[in-house]
Amino acid sequence: MTVEAESLTATFTALADPTRRAILARLTRGEATVGQLAEPFDVSLPAISKHVKVLQKAGLIEQTRRAQWRSCRLRPEPLRDVVTWMEQYRDFLGDSLDRLDQYLADLQKGDRP
Amino acid sequence: MTVEAESLTATFTALADPTRRAILARLTRGEATVGQLAEPFDVSLPAISKHVKVLQKAGLIEQTRRAQWRSCRLRPEPLRDVVTWMEQYRDFLGDSLDRLDQYLADLQKGDRP
DNA sequence: TTTGTACTTTCCTGTGTAGTTAATTAACCG
DNA sequence: CGGTTAATTAACTACACAGGAAAGTACAAA
Numbered sequence: 304m305t306v307e308a309e310s311l312t313a314t315f316t317a318l319a320d321p322t323r324r325a326i327l328a329r330l331t332r333g334e335a336t337v338g339q340l341a342e343p344f345d346v347s348l349p350a351i352s353k354h355v356k357v358l359q360k361a362g363l364i365e366q367t368r369r370a371q372w373r374s375c376r377l378r379p380e381p382l383r384d385v386v387t388w389m390e391q392y393r394d395f396l397g398d399s400l401d402r403l404d405q406y407l408a409d410l411q412k413g414d415r416p
Numbered sequence: 417m418t419v420e421a422e423s424l425t426a427t428f429t430a431l432a433d434p435t436r437r438a439i440l441a442r443l444t445r446g447e448a449t450v451g452q453l454a455e456p457f458d459v460s461l462p463a464i465s466k467h468v469k470v471l472q473k474a475g476l477i478e479q480t481r482r483a484q485w486r487s488c489r490l491r492p493e494p495l496r497d498v499v500t501w502m503e504q505y506r507d508f509l510g511d512s513l514d515r516l517d518q519y520l521a522d523l524q525k526g527d528r529p
Numbered sequence: 530t531t532t533g534t535a536c537t538t539t540c541c542t543g544t545g546t547a548g549t550t551a552a553t554t555a556a557c558c559g
Numbered sequence: 560c561g562g563t564t565a566a567t568t569a570a571c572t573a574c575a576c577a578g579g580a581a582a583g584t585a586c587a588a589a
Contacts, residue, residue, distance in 0.1 A: 308434055308531055315432035320547085321421055324501075331508055335568060352567060357546090371565045379509050382502065386509075388437075389495065390513055396492050396551045398501075433577085451538060463578055465537060470576095484535045484586045531589090538583070545576080553568070559561090 307319035310362065311388055314381040323354050324345070328365060330377045337373050424467065424501055427494040430474035435459070436467050440476060443490045450486050 317323055341351040355375060358364045362381045366373045389396075396410050430436055439453050454464040468488060471477045475494045478485045502509075 308437070311437070312432055312434055315428050319425055319428035319432050321425055322547090324421075324424070328504060331504060338564090346547090347549065348566070349568080350551085353547075356567090368555095373566065377505075377508055379505075381504055382509060385498070386502065389499065391441060391444060392490075392492075392495055395490060396495060435577090459577090460579060461536070462538080462580085466577080468534095469537090481585095486536070533589095534585100534587080535576100536584085536586105539581085541580090542578085542588105543576105544578100545573105545574100547574085549572080550569100551569085553566100555565085555567095557562105557564080559563100 310381065311384060313361040314363065314385060317357050317363055317381075318385075320354065320357075322351075323358055326351075326354060326358065327377065330364065330375060334374045334376050336374065340375060419517050423494065424497060426474040427498060428468050430476055430494075431498075433467065433470075435464075436471055439464075439467060439471065442492065443477065443488060447487045450488065458508065492504065 318327075322344060325344070329335060329340060329343070337352055338348065339353055340355065341348050343349060355366070355373075356365065359366060362378055364375045365378050366375050368374075431440075435457060438456070442448060442453060442456070450465055450468055451461065453468065454461050457464060468477065468479070468486075472479060475491055477488045478491050479488050481487075
């Protein structure tokens with residue numbers, strides 16, 4: 304398997320869990336510690352810690368240590384890789400996806416926010 | 417979990433396997449029987465049959481029976497749901513993703529190819 | 530009606546993963 | 560230092576899943 308394919312596997316595996324998707328959604332509202340991430344869920348802290356690890360391995364989040372807190376932050380690359388992967392279904396999903404094409408072209412030009 | 421979230425879980429689970437992603441990619445080049453799908457892979461037919469079943473449950477493919485052959489065809493909805501889910505990361509992935517917004521708006525209007 | 534073709538299902542094995550509690554590490558604070 | 564807080568690691572259970580071999584199903588053709 305190619306490198307990209309392996310990372311896609313890790314990304315989709317990470318996204319396949321509802322708790323992990325909820326963690327990602329939470330992180331769009333800003334950084335959070337593992338404890339803060341765990342709060343809304345009815346599972347133990349170790350369980351969340353493991354989810355965070357899976358997300359980290361997939362490159363979807365980045366953890367920085369500040370004192371005894373681990374602050375988690377979203378990383379965009381794997382989601383962009385998913386968009387890139389979806390590219391091959393452009394014709395299939397419809398011509399409107401050409402707009403996604405344009406988006407990807409902009410990305411390649413380094414046209415970032 | 418909501419219905420959409422459950423179907424997203426099934427979709428991402430299906431996409432998390434490289435063999436299944438390869439099967440989907442093959443199907444962009446047209447319909448194929450299970451036997452034809454199995455050909456490029458170094459695994460048994462029952463293994464492929466099970467992969468097909470997972471893809472089917474996720475709604476990513478549709479099987480129609482013709483004599484003793486099962487012809488498989490791609491279904492677009494789950495991939496569109498993934499695009500919709502990615503929507504929430506628009507700000508995060510960059511303003512260029514506004515174009516994806518437009519694509520989704522078109523979809524809602526029933527503006528299909 | 531037997532034989533062959535195209536799968537699918539069943540049963541089994543090994544491996545991965547989600548969850549738990551309890552123990553451990555790491556850093557800060559009095 | 561000792562205690563507290565934040566999070567990870569360890570050890571375990573339960574279950575899902577990828578794979579194979581072998582048996583079963585469904586249709587076609589001789």
